[in-house]
Amino acid sequence: MLFDASTVGALSRRLTALVSMTPELRTVALEGTDLEQSLRSVWISAVGSEPPAGGEAGASLTDAQIVRLLAQVRREFGVAAEGLSALEFRSDPTVSGLARFLRDALDPPAALVVPLQPRGDKAPLFLIHAGGGYVFFYRALAARLGPDQPVHAIRAATRLDSHRHRFDRTVSIENLATRYIDEIKAVQPEGPYLLGGSCFGGVVAFEMAQQLIAQGETVGAPVLLFDSYVGIGEHWRDYASRTLSSVAERLGMDAGASPAALARAIAVGTVTRPVEVLKLAPLTVRSLLRRGFGALRVVRIRRAVRDNVPRQGGRSREQEQLDMMHDFLNVSVELVSRYEPKQYPGGAVLLKATVGPDPEPLWTPWVADGLQVHVMPGEHLDMMEEPWVEQTANQVRQALGR
Known part of the structure:
Protein backbone atom coordinates (compact mmCIF):
# COMPACT_ATOMS: atom_id res chain seq x y z
CA MET A 1 0.00 0.00 0.00
CA LEU A 2 2.84 2.41 0.82
CA PHE A 3 4.32 1.83 -2.63
CA ASP A 4 1.01 2.44 -4.39
CA ALA A 5 -0.14 5.30 -2.15
CA SER A 6 3.18 7.06 -1.76
CA THR A 7 1.91 10.51 -0.75
CA VAL A 8 0.10 11.68 2.36
CA GLY A 9 -3.01 12.48 0.35
CA ALA A 10 -3.12 9.16 -1.48
CA LEU A 11 -2.51 7.21 1.72
CA SER A 12 -5.25 9.17 3.50
CA ARG A 13 -7.76 8.37 0.76
CA ARG A 14 -6.82 4.68 0.87
CA LEU A 15 -7.21 4.49 4.65
CA THR A 16 -10.48 6.40 4.53
CA ALA A 17 -11.82 3.88 2.03
CA LEU A 18 -10.77 1.00 4.26
CA VAL A 19 -12.36 2.29 7.48
CA SER A 20 -15.57 3.23 5.67
CA MET A 21 -16.17 -0.38 4.61
CA THR A 22 -18.94 -2.25 6.35
CA PRO A 23 -17.95 -4.67 9.14
CA GLU A 24 -18.94 -7.55 6.91
CA LEU A 25 -16.41 -6.46 4.28
CA ARG A 26 -13.71 -5.69 6.80
CA THR A 27 -13.97 -9.20 8.26
CA VAL A 28 -14.14 -11.23 5.09
CA ALA A 29 -14.42 -14.88 6.09
CA LEU A 30 -12.80 -17.74 4.25
CA GLU A 31 -15.45 -19.94 2.64
CA GLY A 32 -18.25 -18.34 4.64
CA THR A 33 -16.85 -19.24 8.07
CA ASP A 34 -15.87 -16.85 10.82
CA LEU A 35 -12.14 -16.60 10.31
CA GLU A 36 -11.22 -15.43 13.81
CA GLN A 37 -13.32 -18.18 15.41
CA SER A 38 -11.72 -20.81 13.19
CA LEU A 39 -8.27 -19.52 14.09
CA ARG A 40 -9.12 -19.64 17.80
CA SER A 41 -9.95 -23.32 17.43
CA VAL A 42 -6.69 -23.93 15.58
CA TRP A 43 -4.79 -22.02 18.29
CA ILE A 44 -6.31 -24.13 21.07
CA SER A 45 -5.54 -27.35 19.18
CA ALA A 46 -1.91 -26.41 18.49
CA VAL A 47 -0.98 -24.55 21.69
CA GLY A 48 -3.27 -26.20 24.22
CA SER A 49 -4.71 -22.98 25.63
CA GLU A 50 -7.08 -20.16 24.71
CA PRO A 51 -5.54 -17.37 22.61
CA PRO A 52 -4.92 -14.18 24.58
CA ALA A 53 -7.10 -11.11 24.28
CA GLY A 54 -3.96 -9.02 23.80
CA GLY A 55 -0.53 -9.77 22.45
CA GLU A 56 1.24 -10.23 25.79
CA ALA A 57 0.40 -13.90 26.31
CA GLY A 58 0.97 -14.64 22.63
CA ALA A 59 4.41 -13.11 22.90
CA SER A 60 5.28 -15.68 25.58
CA LEU A 61 4.82 -18.65 23.24
CA THR A 62 7.94 -20.76 22.73
CA ASP A 63 9.50 -21.27 19.30
CA ALA A 64 8.20 -24.85 19.28
CA GLN A 65 4.65 -23.70 20.05
CA ILE A 66 4.78 -21.12 17.25
CA VAL A 67 6.03 -23.71 14.77
CA ARG A 68 3.15 -26.05 15.72
CA LEU A 69 0.63 -23.22 15.47
CA LEU A 70 1.78 -22.04 12.04
CA ALA A 71 1.90 -25.60 10.72
CA GLN A 72 -1.65 -26.20 11.92
CA VAL A 73 -2.82 -22.96 10.29
CA ARG A 74 -1.23 -24.04 7.01
CA ARG A 75 -2.96 -27.43 7.19
CA GLU A 76 -6.30 -25.79 7.95
CA PHE A 77 -6.28 -22.93 5.43
CA GLY A 78 -4.10 -24.19 2.59
CA VAL A 79 -2.52 -21.80 0.09
CA ALA A 80 -3.65 -18.65 1.88
CA ALA A 81 -1.44 -19.59 4.84
CA GLU A 82 1.75 -20.46 2.95
CA GLY A 83 4.72 -18.30 3.83
CA LEU A 84 3.61 -17.64 7.41
CA SER A 85 6.71 -16.36 9.18
CA ALA A 86 7.45 -16.85 12.86
CA LEU A 87 9.13 -13.43 12.82
CA GLU A 88 6.00 -11.76 11.45
CA PHE A 89 3.83 -13.62 13.92
CA ARG A 90 5.94 -12.38 16.83
CA SER A 91 5.33 -8.80 15.66
CA ASP A 92 1.57 -9.38 16.22
CA PRO A 93 1.13 -12.68 18.11
CA THR A 94 -2.69 -12.66 18.08
CA VAL A 95 -5.60 -14.29 16.31
CA SER A 96 -6.37 -11.00 14.56
CA GLY A 97 -2.78 -10.85 13.30
CA LEU A 98 -3.09 -14.33 11.79
CA ALA A 99 -6.44 -13.40 10.24
CA ARG A 100 -4.92 -10.30 8.67
CA PHE A 101 -2.16 -12.37 7.11
CA LEU A 102 -4.64 -14.82 5.57
CA ARG A 103 -6.83 -12.08 4.14
CA ASP A 104 -3.88 -10.19 2.69
CA ALA A 105 -2.60 -13.35 1.00
CA LEU A 106 -5.81 -13.68 -1.05
CA ASP A 107 -5.69 -10.09 -2.33
CA PRO A 108 -3.22 -9.73 -5.22
CA PRO A 109 -1.15 -6.54 -4.97
CA ALA A 110 -1.59 -3.85 -7.60
CA ALA A 111 1.91 -4.08 -9.06
CA LEU A 112 3.67 -7.13 -10.47
CA VAL A 113 6.77 -6.37 -8.39
CA VAL A 114 5.73 -7.02 -4.80
CA PRO A 115 8.00 -5.51 -2.10
CA LEU A 116 8.10 -8.30 0.45
CA GLN A 117 10.87 -6.55 2.40
CA PRO A 118 11.76 -3.19 0.79
CA ARG A 119 14.18 -1.87 3.44
CA GLY A 120 17.99 -2.02 3.41
CA ASP A 121 20.90 -0.68 1.38
CA LYS A 122 21.98 -3.95 -0.20
CA ALA A 123 21.20 -4.88 -3.78
CA PRO A 124 17.62 -6.23 -3.84
CA LEU A 125 16.90 -9.91 -4.35
CA PHE A 126 14.22 -10.58 -6.98
CA LEU A 127 12.26 -13.83 -6.62
CA ILE A 128 10.06 -15.05 -9.49
CA HIS A 129 6.65 -16.62 -8.91
CA ALA A 130 6.07 -20.36 -8.98
CA GLY A 131 3.83 -22.12 -11.49
CA GLY A 132 0.63 -21.01 -9.77
CA GLY A 133 1.54 -17.36 -10.32
CA TYR A 134 1.53 -16.26 -6.67
CA VAL A 135 4.41 -15.09 -4.46
CA PHE A 136 3.23 -14.76 -0.86
CA PHE A 137 4.87 -18.06 0.13
CA TYR A 138 8.22 -16.18 -0.12
CA ARG A 139 7.30 -13.96 2.84
CA ALA A 140 8.89 -16.13 5.52
CA LEU A 141 12.16 -16.26 3.59
CA ALA A 142 12.13 -12.48 3.09
CA ALA A 143 11.61 -11.98 6.83
CA ARG A 144 14.43 -14.38 7.71
CA LEU A 145 16.92 -12.64 5.43
CA GLY A 146 16.81 -9.63 7.75
CA PRO A 147 15.96 -5.92 7.62
CA ASP A 148 19.07 -4.99 5.60
CA GLN A 149 18.31 -7.28 2.63
CA PRO A 150 15.59 -5.94 0.30
CA VAL A 151 13.48 -8.69 -1.25
CA HIS A 152 11.02 -8.19 -4.10
CA ALA A 153 8.88 -10.87 -5.71
CA ILE A 154 7.35 -10.84 -9.17
CA ARG A 155 3.84 -12.23 -9.41
CA ALA A 156 2.11 -13.28 -12.62
CA ALA A 157 -0.14 -10.83 -14.43
CA THR A 158 -3.82 -11.86 -14.34
CA ARG A 159 -6.77 -10.81 -16.43
CA LEU A 160 -7.31 -8.00 -13.91
CA ASP A 161 -3.99 -6.45 -14.96
CA SER A 162 -5.49 -5.02 -18.13
CA HIS A 163 -2.57 -2.64 -18.73
CA ARG A 164 -0.04 -5.49 -18.67
CA HIS A 165 0.56 -8.68 -20.57
CA ARG A 166 -1.41 -11.52 -19.03
CA PHE A 167 0.59 -14.56 -17.94
CA ASP A 168 -1.87 -16.96 -19.56
CA ARG A 169 -1.04 -15.39 -22.94
CA THR A 170 2.71 -15.79 -22.62
CA VAL A 171 4.30 -17.44 -25.63
CA SER A 172 7.70 -18.46 -24.23
CA ILE A 173 10.00 -18.44 -21.21
CA GLU A 174 12.28 -16.08 -23.14
CA ASN A 175 9.44 -13.60 -23.69
CA LEU A 176 8.41 -13.77 -20.04
CA ALA A 177 11.99 -13.19 -18.89
CA THR A 178 12.27 -10.10 -21.08
CA ARG A 179 9.09 -8.66 -19.58
CA TYR A 180 10.23 -9.36 -16.04
CA ILE A 181 13.59 -7.72 -16.69
CA ASP A 182 11.68 -4.55 -17.55
CA GLU A 183 9.83 -4.90 -14.23
CA ILE A 184 12.94 -5.27 -12.09
CA LYS A 185 14.72 -2.42 -13.90
CA ALA A 186 11.88 -0.13 -12.84
CA VAL A 187 13.02 -0.87 -9.26
CA GLN A 188 16.75 -1.25 -9.91
CA PRO A 189 17.88 0.42 -13.17
CA GLU A 190 21.40 -1.02 -13.09
CA GLY A 191 23.10 -4.17 -11.83
CA PRO A 192 24.47 -6.15 -10.23
CA TYR A 193 21.21 -8.12 -10.10
CA LEU A 194 20.29 -10.90 -7.68
CA LEU A 195 17.80 -13.44 -9.02
CA GLY A 196 16.06 -16.59 -7.88
CA GLY A 197 12.86 -18.55 -8.08
CA SER A 198 11.09 -21.66 -6.88
CA CYS A 199 9.94 -24.41 -9.19
CA PHE A 200 8.82 -22.71 -12.45
CA GLY A 201 10.20 -19.39 -11.18
CA GLY A 202 13.72 -20.79 -11.09
CA VAL A 203 13.59 -21.47 -14.83
CA VAL A 204 12.46 -17.90 -15.53
CA ALA A 205 15.15 -16.45 -13.22
CA PHE A 206 17.77 -18.55 -15.05
CA GLU A 207 16.66 -17.15 -18.41
CA MET A 208 16.57 -13.59 -17.00
CA ALA A 209 20.19 -13.99 -15.90
CA GLN A 210 21.10 -15.18 -19.40
CA GLN A 211 19.48 -12.15 -21.02
CA LEU A 212 20.93 -9.65 -18.54
CA ILE A 213 24.48 -10.89 -19.19
CA ALA A 214 23.82 -10.76 -22.95
CA GLN A 215 22.82 -7.11 -22.48
CA GLY A 216 26.12 -6.36 -20.76
CA GLU A 217 24.62 -6.25 -17.26
CA THR A 218 26.09 -7.94 -14.18
CA VAL A 219 24.48 -10.76 -12.18
CA GLY A 220 25.97 -10.33 -8.74
CA ALA A 221 25.53 -13.83 -7.31
CA PRO A 222 24.65 -17.36 -8.39
CA VAL A 223 21.06 -17.78 -9.58
CA LEU A 224 18.97 -19.29 -6.76
CA LEU A 225 16.99 -22.37 -7.80
CA PHE A 226 14.57 -23.59 -5.13
CA ASP A 227 13.71 -27.18 -6.12
CA SER A 228 13.38 -25.99 -9.69
CA TYR A 229 13.27 -28.25 -12.75
CA VAL A 230 14.44 -27.18 -16.17
CA GLY A 231 12.88 -30.11 -18.01
CA ILE A 232 9.83 -32.34 -17.91
CA GLY A 233 10.52 -36.07 -17.88
CA GLU A 234 8.98 -39.35 -16.89
CA HIS A 235 9.84 -38.75 -13.22
CA TRP A 236 7.23 -35.98 -13.22
CA ARG A 237 4.57 -38.30 -14.55
CA ASP A 238 5.44 -40.93 -11.92
CA TYR A 239 5.27 -38.34 -9.18
CA ALA A 240 1.96 -36.98 -10.48
CA SER A 241 0.46 -40.48 -10.46
CA ARG A 242 1.55 -41.08 -6.84
CA THR A 243 0.25 -37.65 -5.81
CA LEU A 244 -3.14 -38.24 -7.41
CA SER A 245 -3.47 -41.55 -5.57
CA SER A 246 -2.54 -39.99 -2.23
CA VAL A 247 -4.98 -37.12 -2.60
CA ALA A 248 -7.76 -39.48 -3.72
CA GLU A 249 -7.21 -41.61 -0.64
CA ARG A 250 -7.37 -38.53 1.59
CA LEU A 251 -10.70 -37.61 -0.02
CA GLY A 252 -12.12 -41.09 0.49
CA MET A 253 -11.84 -42.08 -3.17
CA ASP A 254 -10.49 -45.26 -4.75
CA ALA A 255 -6.70 -44.88 -4.75
CA GLY A 256 -6.39 -47.77 -7.19
CA ALA A 257 -8.35 -46.09 -9.94
CA SER A 258 -6.69 -44.95 -13.14
CA PRO A 259 -4.93 -41.55 -13.16
CA ALA A 260 -7.58 -40.19 -15.53
CA ALA A 261 -10.43 -41.28 -13.25
CA LEU A 262 -8.65 -39.92 -10.18
CA ALA A 263 -7.95 -36.64 -11.91
CA ARG A 264 -11.59 -36.20 -12.84
CA ALA A 265 -12.78 -37.11 -9.33
CA ILE A 266 -10.41 -34.60 -7.75
CA ALA A 267 -11.41 -31.99 -10.32
CA VAL A 268 -15.06 -32.42 -9.42
CA GLY A 269 -14.19 -32.26 -5.74
CA THR A 270 -12.31 -29.00 -6.27
CA VAL A 271 -15.51 -27.43 -7.55
CA THR A 272 -18.14 -29.12 -5.40
CA ARG A 273 -16.11 -29.50 -2.16
CA PRO A 274 -13.61 -26.61 -2.28
CA VAL A 275 -13.23 -26.37 1.49
CA GLU A 276 -12.06 -29.98 1.83
CA VAL A 277 -9.77 -29.75 -1.20
CA LEU A 278 -8.18 -26.47 -0.11
CA LYS A 279 -7.39 -27.96 3.30
CA LEU A 280 -5.28 -30.60 1.56
CA ALA A 281 -2.59 -28.01 0.82
CA PRO A 282 0.45 -30.24 1.46
CA LEU A 283 -0.79 -32.74 -1.13
CA THR A 284 -3.20 -30.93 -3.39
CA VAL A 285 -1.95 -27.40 -3.81
CA ARG A 286 1.75 -27.80 -3.02
CA SER A 287 2.10 -31.00 -5.07
CA LEU A 288 -0.43 -30.63 -7.87
CA LEU A 289 -0.15 -26.90 -8.50
CA ARG A 290 3.53 -26.28 -7.91
CA ARG A 291 5.01 -29.66 -8.59
CA GLY A 292 2.52 -31.48 -10.78
CA PHE A 293 4.11 -30.71 -14.14
CA GLY A 294 2.99 -34.17 -15.24
CA ALA A 295 -0.61 -33.60 -14.15
CA LEU A 296 -1.61 -31.32 -17.01
CA ARG A 297 -4.63 -33.54 -17.56
CA VAL A 298 -5.98 -32.47 -14.16
CA VAL A 299 -6.06 -28.85 -15.25
CA ARG A 300 -7.86 -29.50 -18.51
CA ILE A 301 -10.43 -31.84 -16.97
CA ARG A 302 -11.01 -29.47 -14.08
CA ARG A 303 -11.66 -26.58 -16.46
CA ALA A 304 -14.21 -28.65 -18.38
CA VAL A 305 -15.93 -29.72 -15.15
CA ARG A 306 -15.91 -26.17 -13.78
CA ASP A 307 -17.69 -24.88 -16.88
CA ASN A 308 -20.45 -27.48 -16.45
CA VAL A 309 -21.09 -27.37 -12.70
CA PRO A 310 -23.91 -25.02 -11.65
CA ARG A 311 -22.71 -22.11 -9.56
CA GLN A 312 -24.58 -21.35 -6.38
CA GLY A 313 -24.32 -17.82 -5.08
CA GLY A 314 -21.17 -17.03 -7.04
CA ARG A 315 -17.63 -18.20 -6.43
CA SER A 316 -15.57 -17.34 -3.39
CA ARG A 317 -12.17 -15.71 -3.53
CA GLU A 318 -10.60 -19.05 -2.73
CA GLN A 319 -12.32 -20.70 -5.68
CA GLU A 320 -11.31 -17.87 -8.00
CA GLN A 321 -7.73 -18.10 -6.74
CA LEU A 322 -7.66 -21.85 -7.31
CA ASP A 323 -9.12 -21.42 -10.80
CA MET A 324 -6.39 -18.94 -11.66
CA MET A 325 -3.66 -21.20 -10.28
CA HIS A 326 -4.87 -24.12 -12.34
CA ASP A 327 -4.92 -22.01 -15.50
CA PHE A 328 -1.45 -20.68 -14.74
CA LEU A 329 -0.13 -24.18 -14.13
CA ASN A 330 -1.36 -25.13 -17.59
CA VAL A 331 0.65 -22.28 -19.08
CA SER A 332 3.71 -23.09 -16.96
CA VAL A 333 3.76 -26.71 -18.12
CA GLU A 334 3.59 -25.71 -21.76
CA LEU A 335 6.23 -22.99 -21.40
CA VAL A 336 8.73 -25.27 -19.64
CA SER A 337 8.15 -28.08 -22.13
CA ARG A 338 9.09 -25.74 -24.99
CA TYR A 339 12.04 -24.05 -23.28
CA GLU A 340 15.49 -24.89 -24.67
CA PRO A 341 18.11 -23.67 -22.17
CA LYS A 342 21.55 -22.50 -23.20
CA LEU A 351 18.33 -26.15 -3.11
CA LYS A 352 16.65 -29.48 -3.74
CA ALA A 353 14.14 -31.26 -1.53
CA THR A 354 15.01 -34.51 0.20
CA VAL A 355 11.74 -36.09 -0.98
CA GLY A 356 10.91 -36.13 -4.67
CA PRO A 357 12.62 -36.26 -8.07
CA ASP A 358 16.22 -35.04 -8.28
CA PRO A 359 16.58 -31.86 -10.38
CA GLU A 360 20.39 -31.77 -10.17
CA PRO A 361 21.14 -33.78 -13.36
CA LEU A 362 18.82 -31.51 -15.34
CA TRP A 363 20.73 -28.35 -14.38
CA THR A 364 24.35 -29.53 -14.36
CA PRO A 365 24.95 -29.30 -18.16
CA TRP A 366 23.73 -25.71 -18.33
CA VAL A 367 25.75 -24.02 -15.54
CA ALA A 368 29.28 -23.30 -16.76
CA ASP A 369 30.64 -21.74 -13.56
CA GLY A 370 29.51 -24.52 -11.26
CA LEU A 371 26.29 -25.71 -9.67
CA GLN A 372 26.29 -25.58 -5.87
CA VAL A 373 23.81 -28.14 -4.53
CA HIS A 374 22.24 -28.26 -1.06
CA VAL A 375 19.77 -30.94 0.07
CA MET A 376 16.91 -29.41 2.06
CA PRO A 377 14.52 -31.23 4.41
CA GLY A 378 11.02 -32.26 3.42
CA GLU A 379 9.12 -32.13 0.15
CA HIS A 380 9.38 -29.56 -2.64
CA LEU A 381 8.80 -26.13 -1.06
CA ASP A 382 8.72 -27.18 2.58
CA MET A 383 12.01 -25.29 2.60
CA MET A 384 9.99 -22.05 2.45
CA GLU A 385 8.04 -22.80 5.62
CA GLU A 386 8.81 -22.68 9.33
CA PRO A 387 10.97 -24.07 10.83
CA TRP A 388 13.04 -25.10 7.79
CA VAL A 389 13.04 -21.60 6.22
CA GLU A 390 15.84 -20.50 8.57
CA GLN A 391 18.11 -23.11 7.01
CA THR A 392 17.05 -21.89 3.56
CA ALA A 393 17.80 -18.29 4.53
CA ASN A 394 21.29 -19.29 5.69
CA GLN A 395 22.01 -20.89 2.33
CA VAL A 396 20.67 -17.83 0.50
CA ARG A 397 22.85 -15.49 2.57
CA GLN A 398 25.92 -17.56 1.72
CA ALA A 399 25.02 -17.55 -1.97
CA LEU A 400 24.48 -13.78 -2.05
CA GLY A 401 27.80 -13.33 -0.25
CA ARG A 402 29.53 -15.22 -3.06
Missing part, protein backbone atom coordinates in the same frame (compact mmCIF):
# COMPACT_ATOMS: atom_id res chain seq x y z
CA GLN A 343 24.71 -22.81 -21.16
CA TYR A 344 24.88 -20.02 -18.60
CA PRO A 345 28.34 -18.49 -18.10
CA GLY A 346 27.72 -17.80 -14.40
CA GLY A 347 26.95 -20.00 -11.42
CA ALA A 348 23.80 -21.26 -9.73
CA VAL A 349 22.79 -22.63 -6.35
CA LEU A 350 20.25 -25.45 -6.31
